[in-house]
Amino acid sequence: MEEVWTGERLETFISNETTIEHLHRYGLALMICVNKDVLDIASGEGYGSNLLSGVAQSVTGVDISGEAVTAAAKKYLKSNLKFKQGSAALIPLADASIDVVVSFETIEHHDQHQEMIAEIKRVLKPSGVLLMSSPDKKYYSDMPGYNNPYHVKELYFEQFKALINANFSFSSFLSQKIVTGSLIIPEHPASGFDQLDGDYNTILREPGFNAVYNLCLASDKELANVFPVSLFDGSAINRILVSTAVKNAADHATKQTEQRFKTSGSYKIGRMLSAPLRLFRSELKSE
Numbered sequence: 451m452e453e454v455w456t457g458e459r460l461e462t463f464i465s466n467e468t469t470i471e472h473l474h475r476y477g478l479a480l481m482i483c484v485n486k487d488v489l490d491i492a493s494g495e496g497y498g499s500n501l502l503s504g505v506a507q508s509v510t511g512v513d514i515s516g517e518a519v520t521a522a523a524k525k526y527l528k529s530n531l532k533f534k535q536g537s538a539a540l541i542p543l544a545d546a547s548i549d550v551v552v553s554f555e556t557i558e559h560h561d562q563h564q565e566m567i568a569e570i571k572r573v574l575k576p577s578g579v580l581l582m583s584s585p586d587k588k589y590y591s592d593m594p595g596y597n598n599p600y601h602v603k604e605l606y607f608e609q610f611k612a613l614i615n616a617n618f619s620f621s622s623f624l625s626q627k628i629v630t631g632s633l634i635i636p637e638h639p640a641s642g643f644d645q646l647d648g649d650y651n652t653i654l655r656e657p658g659f660n661a662v663y664n665l666c667l668a669s670d671k672e673l674a675n676v677f678p679v680s681l682f683d684g685s686a687i688n689r690i691l692v693s694t695a696v697k698n699a700a701d702h703a704t705k706q707t708e709q710r711f712k713t714s715g716s717y718k719i720g721r722m723l724s725a726p727l728r729l730f731r732s733e734l735k736s737e
Contacts, residue, residue, distance in 0.1 A: 458600045460472050465687045465690040470684040478624075480502065480505055487548050488507075489509075489550070490510070491541070493522065493533060494518055496522025498554070519534065539566050548578055549577075549579070551570050554582070555585065556582075558605070560602050576671075581667050584604075584610050589627070611666075614666050618669060618670060627662040
């Protein structure tokens, strides 16, 4: 039976831009989860928790869906990985038991934002770190006129930043969006980022970086500069996309050819001339 993607959570049979976005975030998380006790909130299908378990001391994936938790526990079998059912506002873990909390694209799926942050603070050790992402309502929804039916309360960057800074002593924010282009960086990068866009006639320097997603690293201990400028090369995913597109195009062309043939005059005449033979065959089968 063909698997159907609802769009509510990412599944491993899906290869698209969302795949690249999520894998890039988990790639960052791997850098700070080495030998740590990690909580992955809204672990969904479980692939992210599984990735983190490759470097962490322990990983607990928590998801509100009992069905997702059961499926993940059956699929990903590792001694340092477990899955539990629970909500972001009621995390089923002990106080001060976690070094790193990872929460990607979770906070917009409910409106209990302060309760979620309070629970994260409760389970984090005093020196623990939160790595969280949130779609920017301005660039994710407002400007493109898009409405994600699974999102309950999206935040503008200023709201996201205020929520984090009100609850953590130290924070660092990052920006993310899908790009198709070329990245050039100096051997020893200075601070700042230039964004260029254009065509064969004009190339313009654009102010800022209109990120679709905002990420933060937050803690009650002082933070070092953990993450470098980062590019997730989506070549492997894009190869799957191209292969799928080619197959779909070929299937569509075949169906169109069959349809054109069946509506052609030659086909209709052939069907008419062969009607007596088909009738004769059907009578033989019925005897």
